[in-house]
Amino acid sequence: MATDKSEPQVGLIFRIGILVVGSVLATRAGLMAYFDDMTRGEMHRKYGESVPEALQNLRASERERLTAGATPISVAMQHLATQGRAAVSPEIAASASHDTAPLAGWSKMSSDVPAAMTAPPADSASLAADAGAKPGDAGAAPPDAGPARKGRPKRQP
Numbered sequence: 440m441a442t443d444k445s446e447p448q449v450g451l452i453f454r455i456g457i458l459v460v461g462s463v464l465a466t467r468a469g470l471m472a473y474f475d476d477m478t479r480g481e482m483h484r485k486y487g488e489s490v491p492e493a494l495q496n497l498r499a500s501e502r503e504r505l506t507a508g509a510t511p512i513s514v515a516m517q518h519l520a521t522q523g524r525a526a527v528s529p530e531i532a533a534s535a536s537h538d539t540a541p542l543a544g545w546s547k548m549s550s551d552v553p554a555a556m557t558a559p560p561a562d563s564a565s566l567a568a569d570a571g572a573k574p575g576d577a578g579a580a581p582p583d584a585g586p587a588r589k590g591r592p593k594r595q596p
Contacts, residue, residue, distance in 0.1 A: 505512040 510518075
């Protein structure tokens with residue numbers, strides 16, 4: 440059996456390696472450009488050329504309803520800007536809420552409601568008495584209240 444004792448051809452191996460790496464990089468660049476071009480073409484076909492007919496029809500009908508009718512929107516906006524909401528009916532006028540449900544908290548928390556929310560509105564005599572209080576007494580507790588507690592209030596049985 441014969442053996443080859445010649446030196447390896449380093450130059451040929453190096454040239455073949457460079458050719459393979461260059462071919463792989465060129466193939467990758469070509470495929471990336473091709474797929475990028477195809478993706479852009481599809482996006483343009485799907486979104487660029489088509490006009491959303493349903494959206495255009497909806498906007499046209501809304502514009503028609505706003506400009507037509509008993510009071511066009513431009514006249515209503517001008518009227519509101521000049522006269523404000525002075526003639527608003529009591530049914531839709533803003534007022535303080537006496538709803539205690541948001542104050543009850545989560546189901547696992549205490550369902551105690553502050554007395555200020557459940558108490559009837561204060562009369563003018565108590566408001567006058569509060570107005571005459573000293574400035575330092577604003578956060579003071581009544582004399583029979585006992586020591587101040589921190590944290591959650593006691594639950595009533």
